[in-house]
Amino acid sequence: MVDNAWPSWLPLREDLCALTPYGAPQIHDVIQLNTNENPYPLPTEVAAAIVEEIAQVVKNLNRYPDRDAIELRTKLASYINAQSGTAFGVKNIWAANGSNEIIQTLMLACGGAGRTALGFTPSYSVHPLIAKTTGTAWESGLREEDFSLDIGRAINEISRIRPSLVFLTTPNNPTGTSTALRDIREIARVCGEIEALLVVDEAYAEFSSESSAVTLISEFPHVVVSRTMSKAFAFAGARVGYLVASEPAIEAMLVTRLPYHLSALTQAAASVAVDFAATLQSEINLLIGERERVAAALTSYGYRPVPSASNFILFALPHSSTMSSAQAWTYFLERGVLIRDVGLEGFLRVTIGTKDENAAFLTVAAECAATTK
Ligand SMILES: Cc1ncc(COP(=O)(O)O)c(C=O)c1O
Known part of the structure; x- marks a missing residue:
């Protein structure tokens, strides 16, 4: 139209x-x-285990699902801890229908009228789109010709624009380039000074050898990391994404999420898939x-x-x-x-x-x- x-x-x-x-x-x-x-x-064994679990869950579809997806979030916390040497618990994880829903829920919570989000383009085009649909102003900072981030320039942009949300995608889509953890730390520091939330979109983290930004959360509680099961878990059709964050940031997600947003079928299938991470x-x-x-x-x-x-x-x-x-x-x-x-x-x-x-x-x-x- x-x-x-x-x-x-x-x-x-x-x-x-x-x-x-x-x-x-x-x-x-x-x-x-x-x-x-x-x-x-x-893999056949994963598919079979999911079908077995779903066969049980299906009998209870007359009931609403676990609104807080406790089992899935607990397993995702263990997965992240095993990958990154962190000590997150269920209260540090939020799960939703794909990381797109995570991003939307975040923007509903921290964006909106009078608020600005900043990202560094070219990057994932859904970030500015969700900004638009949630009434959040969007500003594009630029990447270098080789698509890397000049950290000094990025910090200047953040200080000048003073957004409520800063989006950093690493590895970045569509360029594939990643940002070093030490540079993300610098950006986190300046975001803290202006009280902005730093959203690190790590949809492709498992394909990268760089350390995850989840390791910054204990030092910088305003860093939140969006992950997905769509890529590394071969689970795009199931629609499962999750946020790793400090407890207040997760609680803010609960304010804007829809009740019972993650179906019992999705929760069950994803819980089994996480068991097969290895x-x-x-x-x-x-x-x-x-x-x-x-x-x-x-x-x-x-x-x-x-x-x-x-x-x-x-x-x-x-x-x-x-x-x-x-x-x-x-x-x-x-x-x-x-x-x-x-x-x-x-x-x-x-x-x-x-x-x-x-x-x-x-x-x-x-x-x-x-x-x-
Ligand atoms: C950078 C980035 N973030 C988020 C997503 C959305 O993933 P999901 O399938 O979890 O909604 C994608 C999908 O391609 C992506 O490239």
């Missing part, structure tokens, strides 16, 4: 009239490497290995991949290319490979798939580079 096309009887907020629904194309019968999903289906880790290692292989192959064809700490790669088209990003995206799609045009001219983004999917992508990439010479 375009601006002014809404019927006059619909009292849609004026500031939303120009928006269109968010979403990447969902095209079937092609190799889907466009939404940073984990390409591996759940099994799923081997897939993460496979994907990291494939990421390095794909990046090396792209380089050999003349593309310029941005160093990635995630499960996708942003790459610049060869210098010799005469195609726009949109034309190159179509070239791949016409040959059965769906990747992502993220709106950065001269770049495209590919999600790391299975070995076979990556091979198919690289075959088209080699052809595309050859035709543009």
Whole structure:
């Protein structure tokens, strides 16, 4: 729906009239490497354990679910503690329907009219979108040409704009680049001085060798870390994200969350999946290995991949290319490979798939580079 096309009887907020629904194309019968999903289906043993658990839970669907998702949050706390050497308990975790819901709940709690959120672009485009729908003003700080953050510049932006919320995505989507923990600490320090909440979006943390910002929370209670089961746990379809934070920040989430927002089915399935974290880790290692292989192959064809700490790669088209990003995206799609045009001219983004999917992508990439010479 375009601006002014809404019927006059619909009292849609004026500031939303120009928006269109968010979403990447969902095209079937092609190799889907466009939404940073984990390409591996759940291992059979994990799927079987989930089905067994759901079979029990289904009998009680006449009742509302555990409003506070205690079992799932307790397990997620143990998972994070095992990964990061922290000592979080259930009161430091909040779970929701994907980390998108986490971000929305945070913005409802700490954003809104008269409040500003700041992020460093290019980054995850849903952050400014949720700012918009929650009536929060959005400011974009910039990244360097190599997509890294100049910390001095970022700190100046934060001090000048004095936002209520600062968003930092690491590893960053769509660039794949990560921010060092020592730099996040500097940003946390300045956020503390101006009483801003620092939201570190770590959707891809498991693919990175950098330490998690959850290790900063005991020192900086205004640091909150958003994580997801969509990527590392191969669980995008179940919709489970979670926040790791100090207790007051978690309590603020309870004020704005909907009652019974996380279904009993979701809680049960996710609790079982967390039990299998170690099994799923081997897939993460496979994907990291494939990421390095794909990046090396792209380089050999003349593309310029941005160093990635995630499960996708942003790459610049060869210098010799005469195609726009949109034309190159179509070239791949016409040959059965769906990747992502993220709106950065001269770049495209590919999600790391299975070995076979990556091979198919690289075959088209080699052809595309050859035709543009
Ligand atoms: C940086 C970032 N944050 C959050 C999300 C949302 O993940 P979820 O599936 O948990 O809503 C994504 C999804 O791609 C993402 O790239």
